[in-house]
Amino acid sequence: MSTLGLTLKEARKNLSFTLRQVEEISGISNAYLSQLENDKIKNPSVNILSKLASIYRLSLKQLLVKANLIEKDKSKEEEKNLNFAQKVAFRAEDLSEEERKEVLRYLEYIKTHRK
């Protein structure tokens, strides 16, 4: 399975960079880069990761996905909710503030009164 360390090491090798070269460019110590590549670090900062992504010509998202720090695809449930949200957004476009509250009240009503 792919890890952050493997991803970073592979990306660096691809560009034939040495740890110290990356240190020069990024300002991140080679010691820390080594620890990152060997998966000694659990939660690096966004700061560090976006620097490296940029150097290695990866989008931050790509990097995070490959490193399994975020999920590539949303769950079906999440997807379903998003779809529903879009439908609501579309239909609610020209609603007044009062009408919006009305909708929210109606939602609560449905939830409290079902079986």
Added chain:
Amino acid sequence: MSTLGLTLKEARKNLSFTLRQVEEISGISNAYLSQLENDKIKNPSVNILSKLASIYRLSLKQLLVKANLIEKDKSKEEEKNLNFAQKVAFRAEDLSEEERKEVLRYLEYIKTHRK
């Protein structure tokens, strides 16, 4: 100017969540959440940010934009509408397919029968 803290606070308020509720859901201490919202933290981990993005129904990218990268801006109305839709979707999470349709029908109903 928009910051990470303001973004997080606004997102939470949009869903009418309290810090302790978010702590419950996310496992992140309310103390730390508070510091994040007041921009006391310079480099939060990806871990933390992706958890919060997920809870607040923001894309990680959206969130990172405030901390780091580029961005695009929707109109205020569009933004507001989307927020509303997310709020509804969130509250409707455990609704059945039939109940969801019901909500959408109700939305239509409001629009056709007003004034």
Added chain:
DNA sequence: GATTTTTGCTTGATATATTTAGATTTATAT
């Protein structure tokens, strides 16, 4: 083949993120 350089790594020191406990403020009810 010895010497010097380069490269990746480990260890201990420091900075900073994150938590625990508690203080302060804000809201709610009596």
Added chain:
DNA sequence: ATATAAATCTAAATATATCAAGCAAAAATC
């Protein structure tokens, strides 16, 4: 207005990320 509870914030303690220095193996130079 006072008391009680809820919500947010602060300070000190702890965990963890990040750095500086130095070590050992490999590569390059002589």
